Every structure is written in structure tokens, then in C-alpha cells.
Amino acid sequence: MALVQCQGLTKRFGGLVALKEVDLELGKGEILGLIGPNGSGKTTLINCVTGFYRPTAGKVIFEGKDITGARNYQVCRMGISRTFQIPRPFLRLTVFQNVVVVSRGDREIASRSLEQVGLQAIEDTLAKNLTTHQMRMLELARALATGPTVLMIDEVMAGLNPTEMEETMLLLSKIRDAGLTILWVEHVMRAIMKTADRLAVLHEGEKIAEGSPSEIANSQKVVEAYLGERYML
Numbered sequence: 001m002a003l004v005q006c007q008g009l010t011k012r013f014g015g016l017v018a019l020k021e022v023d024l025e026l027g028k029g030e031i032l033g034l035i036g037p038n039g040s041g042k043t044t045l046i047n048c049v050t051g052f053y054r055p056t057a058g059k060v061i062f063e064g065k066d067i068t069g070a071r072n073y074q075v076c077r078m079g080i081s082r083t084f085q086i087p088r089p090f091l092r093l094t095v096f097q098n099v100v101v102v103s104r105g106d107r108e109i110a111s112r113s114l115e116q117v118g119l120q121a122i123e124d125t126l127a128k129n130l131t132t133h134q135m136r137m138l139e140l141a142r143a144l145a146t147g148p149t150v151l152m153i154d155e156v157m158a159g160l161n162p163t164e165m166e167e168t169m170l171l172l173s174k175i176r177d178a179g180l181t182i183l184w185v186e187h188v189m190r191a192i193m194k195t196a197d198r199l200a201v202l203h204e205g206e207k208i209a210e211g212s213p214s215e216i217a218n219s220q221k222v223v224e225a226y227l228g229e230r231y232m233l
Helices: 042-049 072-078 095-102 107-117 132-144 162-177 189-195 213-217 220-227
Strands: 004-013 016-026 031-035 057-062 080-082 150-154 181-185 198-203 206-211
Touching (some): 004 042, 016 057, 016 206, 072 080, 080 132, 095 107, 095 132, 107 132, 107 162, 132 162, 162 181, 162 189, 189 213, 198 213, 206 213, 206 220, 213 220
Parallel strands (some): 031 181, 031 198, 080 150
Antiparallel strands (some): 004 016, 004 057, 198 206
16 A cells, blocks of 8 residues: 555646646655656645645545645654755754754754764754755755654755765665655756656646656656656666
8 A cells, every 4th residue: 555645636826727636656665756847746746745735626645544634744743754945944053953953852863863864973063054965964854853754855956966966866765775755856867767766747737657767768758748858867
């Protein structure tokens, strides 16, 4: 049974249909990549699953339970955490303080989360002084510190150099191998094609393809809607 299911998920903003009857399943212990052009509904889907938006229609099922319309803090407590495209730390707090806040004061969990993402050596640094890569790793540590079963990651590669990307790809694989399930929205094709177990593609709010990275890379529909040319793995 799928860990997370979106069934006919639809989200309208007035006359704009951001998601249209999207069916999606996230299996336990996998990295599912979610790709598509800007404005295709990727972040909207994450927002609907994690309780930041209430779907207009359809259902979100988590561990067999209908959680459609649950508030974001309720979804987080159930075990689904997320990162944001633009990191949102408390800039005047240290790295450690940023993480301990979301771990409900548990310093051991905060330390373990920082160690997972490689930030333990700079835990006393103010968040406002971090590099782009460090800021994104802090965002990831904060999500991990909530103790999730499912982690939803939104464009973690944005602004990173090739070395940082490779490190982040390895980290996501390690997180998956440690038992977490990941839904990952990304525009850096080299990274997500190499790391994800499966891919789903959104275009204008609809799911147009789903399959292995090689299947998606060779899908004519995906090439025409998004990639522009066949992607060489």
C-alpha cells in the first residue's frame, strides 16, 4: 500500500486551475521526483498535501487515513514534513537554535539533525551569515528535526554549485536509505534523474507522465511539454 496517495487532487484559485484531478502515489522508502515547467502545479501539490492549501476537490491519504484539509501543523505532527523553495530560518538565531525550536526543545534531536546534514561544526553561527548551500541544509535539518516519516523537498538544488549538488544528491540518498520516504520537486534534471527512483511530470496542473527516470527521459510527451529534447542519462 502507498504511504501517501493523492486521489483526484484539484486546486483552483478563482478561475485558475492549478491542479486538475491529479492521482499520485508515494511508496514507502522511495524518492519520487516531481518535475515540470514553472507554474505546472508542483509546489501547489506539496502545499495541498502538507496542509498549507485546502484542496478544492479530491483526497489526500496518508497511511490509509484521509487527511484532506488538515492544518499544516497537524500534518507535520502526523509525520509529513516539508522544506520551502526560499528557506525561512530565524536569521538572528544560531543554526542550533533554529533547529532546536522545531524539535520542541529536544537538543539531542537537534544535534542529530544537524549532524545528518553536515552542519554540526557551525551550529553556533547565526543563520543570517550562512551561504546558500548552508541555508538549504539548515532548512533540511529543520524538517528532519520534526521526526517525519515523509519528507517533501522543494527545489533544494537551487543556487548550488556542482560540488554542492553532488553532496546533496548523496545526502538525499542516505536519508532515503535511513528509512524516510521523499517527494522531491526539482528543476535540476541531472540531479533528479540520477537520484530519484521514480518520476512524475506535471504540466498545466495535470499529470502527463510517470515512470522510471529512463522512461521519462525518453517520453515524447515530456520532451514536448518540458525537456525540449531527449535527456541523456
